[in-house]
Amino acid sequence: MSWWGSGSARLRLRRRLLVFSAPIALLLVVVIVKSVSVVIAGESAVSAFAERDNAGLRRAVDSLTVLNVIEPAKAYFAAGSLAVLDNRLEEADRQFSESLSRTEVGESCSVRVNLELVRETLGDRAAAVLDGRTAAAYFIGARTLVQEAPQGCFAGNTDPDPQRQALRDEALPRLNQKIGAAQAAPPPPPQPNVPIAPPPPAQAGGTSTDTDAQLRLEPGTPMEQLQQILRDAAERDGT
Secondary structure (H helix, E strand, O other): OHHHHHHHHHHHHHHHHHHHHHHHHHHHHHHHHHHHHHHHHHHHHHHHHHOOOHHHHHHHHHHHHOOOOOOHHHHHHHHHHHHHHOOOHHHHHHHHHHHHHOOOHHHOHHHHHHHHHHHHHHHHHHHHOOOHHHHHHHHHHHHHHHHOOOOOOOOOOOOOOHHHHHHHHOHHHHHHHHHHHHHHOOOOOOOOOOOOOOOOOOOOOOHHHHHHHHHHHOOHHHHHHHHHHHHHHHHHHHO
16 A cells, blocks of 8 residues: 555646656756757748849748757848848838847847948938938947947958948948038928929930930939848858
8 A cells, every 4th residue: 555655646746747848858958959950940041142043042030940959140131131122221220220239249249330331321311301400320330239249340340342342431431421421411491381383395415315314213212222231141040
C-alpha cells in the first residue's frame, strides 16, 4: 500500500510538471521556429529588394512581422525598404526609425545610412516646392543621424562602391550646406487675389510646357538615386 501510494504521488507529480512545462516547451519551439524564419525571411527580403520585387518583399515583411519577438529591427528594416520601393518615404522614415530604435549603436550603420537618405530626399522634395521650413527640418534630422553614427559609418567609410562611398563620406558638409540654404530661403509670396488670366496660346516647339514638365519631374530624381543605392547595398549584402 505504501508502494502504491508512493507511486501514485510520483505519477501526479510528473503530470503536474508536464502540465507546467508544456507552455515553456511550446515557447521554446516557437523561438526556434521564429529564429529560423527570421533568417529565411531576411534573406528573401534582401533578394526581393535587389530585384525590385515589391510583392516578394511584401511577403517577406509579412513573415518577419508574425511573432516579431526575436529580431524586431529586421522586420521594421524590411518594411522601410518596401516603403522606399513603393515611393512612400514618410512611411519609410517611420519604419527605419523604429528599426534604429531597436538596434545597438555599434550595429546601426546600415539603417542610419538608409534613414539619412530618406530624410535628405524628403528635404530635397520640400525644397523643390519652396517649403524651406519643412526642408530644413528634414535636413536637420538627417544631420543628427550622421552626427550620432558610429565611427566610419559616413566620413571615412570604406564602402566598395565609389558612388555610395562618396555620398556617405560627404553627407555632413552636404547637409550643412542644404540646411543653410533652406533656412535662408524666403517663404513663397502670397498669391494675389486677382482673376486668373486665360492661358497663352501654345507656342511652336512646346518650350514652356517642356520646361514646366521638367520642373515637376525633377524632384523624383533623388528618389531614383536613393532606390538604386539601397538596391546596390541589398545586392552586396546578399552575396
